[in-house]
Amino acid sequence: xxxxxxxxxxxxxxxxxxxxxxxxxxxxxxxxxxxxxxxxxxxxxxxxxxxxxxxxxxxxxxxxxxxxxxxxxxxxxxxxxxxxxxxxxxxxxxxxxxxxxxxxxxxxxxxxxxxxxxxxxxxxxxxxxxxxxxxxxxxxxxxxxxxxxxxxxxxxxxxxxxxxxxxxxxxxxxxxxxxxxxxxxxxxxxxxxxxxxxxxxxxxxxxxxxxxxxxxxxxxxxxxxxxxxxxxxxxxxxxxxxxxxxxxxxxxxxxxxxxxxxxxxxxxxxxxxxxxxxxxxxxxxxxxxxxxxxxxxx
Amino acid sequence: xxxxxxxxxxxxxxxxxxxxxxxxxxxxxxxxxxxxxxxxxxxxxxxxxxxxxxxxxxxxxxxxxxxxxxxxxxxxxxxxxxxxxxxxxxxxxxxxxxxxxxxxxxxxxxxxxxxxxxxxxxxxxxxxxxxxxxxxxxxxxxxxxxxxxxxxxxxxxxxxxxxxxxxxxxxxxxxxxxxxxxxxxxxxxxxxxxxxxxxxxxxxxxxxxxxxxxxxxxxxxxxxxxxxxxxxxxxxxxxxxxxxxxxxxxxxxxxxxxxxxxxxxxxxxxxxxxx
Numbered sequence: 001x002x003x004x005x006x007x008x009x010x011x012x013x014x015x016x017x018x019x020x021x022x023x024x025x026x027x028x029x030x031x032x033x034x035x036x037x038x039x040x041x042x043x044x045x046x047x048x049x050x051x052x053x054x055x056x057x058x059x060x061x062x063x064x065x066x067x068x069x070x071x072x073x074x075x076x077x078x079x080x081x082x083x084x085x086x087x088x089x090x091x092x093x094x095x096x097x098x099x100x101x102x103x104x105x106x107x108x109x110x111x112x113x114x115x116x117x118x119x120x121x122x123x124x125x126x127x128x129x130x131x132x133x134x135x136x137x138x139x140x141x142x143x144x145x146x147x148x149x150x151x152x153x154x155x156x157x158x159x160x161x162x163x164x165x166x167x168x169x170x171x172x173x174x175x176x177x178x179x180x181x182x183x184x185x186x187x188x189x190x191x192x193x194x195x196x197x198x199x200x201x202x203x204x205x206x207x208x209x210x211x212x213x214x215x216x217x218x219x220x221x222x223x224x225x226x227x228x229x230x231x232x233x234x235x236x237x238x239x240x241x242x243x244x245x246x247x248x249x250x251x252x253x254x255x256x257x258x259x260x261x262x263x264x265x266x267x268x269x270x271x272x273x274x275x276x277x278x279x280x281x282x283x284x285x286x287x288x289x290x291x292x293x294x295x296x297x298x
Numbered sequence: 299x300x301x302x303x304x305x306x307x308x309x310x311x312x313x314x315x316x317x318x319x320x321x322x323x324x325x326x327x328x329x330x331x332x333x334x335x336x337x338x339x340x341x342x343x344x345x346x347x348x349x350x351x352x353x354x355x356x357x358x359x360x361x362x363x364x365x366x367x368x369x370x371x372x373x374x375x376x377x378x379x380x381x382x383x384x385x386x387x388x389x390x391x392x393x394x395x396x397x398x399x400x401x402x403x404x405x406x407x408x409x410x411x412x413x414x415x416x417x418x419x420x421x422x423x424x425x426x427x428x429x430x431x432x433x434x435x436x437x438x439x440x441x442x443x444x445x446x447x448x449x450x451x452x453x454x455x456x457x458x459x460x461x462x463x464x465x466x467x468x469x470x471x472x473x474x475x476x477x478x479x480x481x482x483x484x485x486x487x488x489x490x491x492x493x494x495x496x497x498x499x500x501x502x503x504x505x506x507x508x509x510x511x512x513x514x515x516x517x518x519x520x521x522x523x524x525x526x527x528x529x530x531x532x533x534x535x536x537x538x539x540x541x542x543x544x545x546x547x548x549x550x551x552x553x554x555x556x557x558x559x560x561x562x563x564x565x566x567x568x569x570x571x572x573x
Contacts (some may be wrong), residue, residue: 040431045420048414053416123388126411128428292390
């Protein structure tokens with residue numbers, strides 16, 4: 001009779017788990033990576049469950065993911081073009097290039113905030129790596145962005161075919177940097193919200209302010225003179241990752257106002273890739289330090 | 299009741315699977331559920347009055363050797379569930395140390411983590427993944443889980459359509475589908491109708507015989523004296539008695555009688571004062 005894998009596993013010396021072992025920062029980081037990797041199947045199930053639920057509770061289901069950014073675009077176009085009478089050529093596409101990544105970011109952040117507190121009962125019943133929860137919501141959020149590519153393709157093909165350029169292939173590169181940043185941000189809000197439920201209320205306003213302080217509705221060039229009149233705001237904008245992201249997305253999707261294709265802000269993007277990885281490491285450490293208290297506080 | 303499966307005496311020199319030394323679990327009263335920034339500030343200002351924390355468990359030391367079945371009994375709020383949570387690794391000790399050798403599985407409240415929007419089948423896979431089971435292993439066991447839970451075609455309907463009994467049945471059959479080295483049970487013996495209860499008791503006994511060690515929390519004293527070879531009596535976070543199940547159960551009965559008598563006297567006094 002051949003020996004099955006189970007039997008081998010049973011023969012192996014039992015693993016020792018001791019509460020006396022308290023890893024340092026490097027140990028915690030290694031632990032987080034091992035946990036996420038060994039539970040990748042769980043992340044996949046959670047992502048699938050999330051997508052299934054989001055699609056099923058409304059009449060139009062996933063069609064909302066396509067309609068939502070379009071409707072938001074219409075709102076901003078009415079506000080800026082009709083009320084404020086600003087004239088930017090092809091403004092709907094101009095603003096759409098910022099709405100897509102921003103919707104992705106905010107929906108990921110909102111989902112991450114409730115990711116840990118929403119699994120309260122489970123956390124008190126089973127020992128599992130809690131870092132899986134914000135990781136799963138952040139991965140599920142990518143679908144939001146991916147679905148947004150459908151209305152983008154539609155807009156480009158139907159109304160702005162002259163603006164279609166090969167630089168569109170750089171979208172995934174910019175999105176990759178944004179993903180790392182979003183993941184770091186998600187870990188922080190998910191962990192802190194366990195202790196302070198205010199995060200959910202604060203974030204709604206903080207995110208809106210963040211959007212207006214980022215060159216989404218306007219281009220960075222349009223506020224050049226702010227550097228002289230209000231240097232503080234200009235400074236804040238310069239260290240804002242969404243300055244880099246919005247400008248880069250807009251360059252590859254919209255191009256210049258005249259319609260010439262242009263490149264992402266490569267230097268800024270590289271800096272934010274490094275910066276986001278550093279933030280991700282710090283956020284992971286923060287989350288792992290808070291994690292042992294979750295079951296007691298929830 | 300399922301009869302005649304009383305565990306034999308543990309062989310001398312059997313290896314230790316759980317070792318608990320001077321375990322203490324402290325809960326902070328400042329940082330509790332649904333805290334907001336406002337409350338935290340208020341707590342900071344009120345720092346001096348009232349205790350800021352309490353010990354749910356203190357000075358707990360015991361060992362579990364291979365093949366043992368240990369019962370933890372005691373009144374409500376004694377810290378029994380907290381002890382199981384600490385053993386399962388769900389909460390970390392504030393002081394002392396817990397060493398566990400082998401894979402541990404906890405059957406605490408059943409069906410806690412179900413996602414009401416998903417089908418029974420999806421929930422089985424999700425629960426398995428949460429418990430850290432290999433997905434191939436889970437795929438192999440899913441049919442027997444479904445069969446044991448006896449849900450019929452409901453298995454492909456979302457959990458929100460299930461009755462409480464159906465949920466409990468599914469929870470029980472998922473939780474017992476794995477064969478861990480060490481099993482932690484919290485009051486899982488009284489679920490469902492009579493038939494399912496008998497079925498589940500038989501399953502637990504099967505696990506008891508197969509597992510290397512069991513720790514269970516229960517109010518069913520017959521179970522303790524019949525199927526456990528050691529018992530611990532917890533009161534207010536401390537071990538007050540440990541040893542032979544029959545003796546510990548007797549002490550527990552005696553203490554509960556005393557508490558009952560005290561409460562009756564107290565109630566009589568309150569009534570007398572009201573009159």
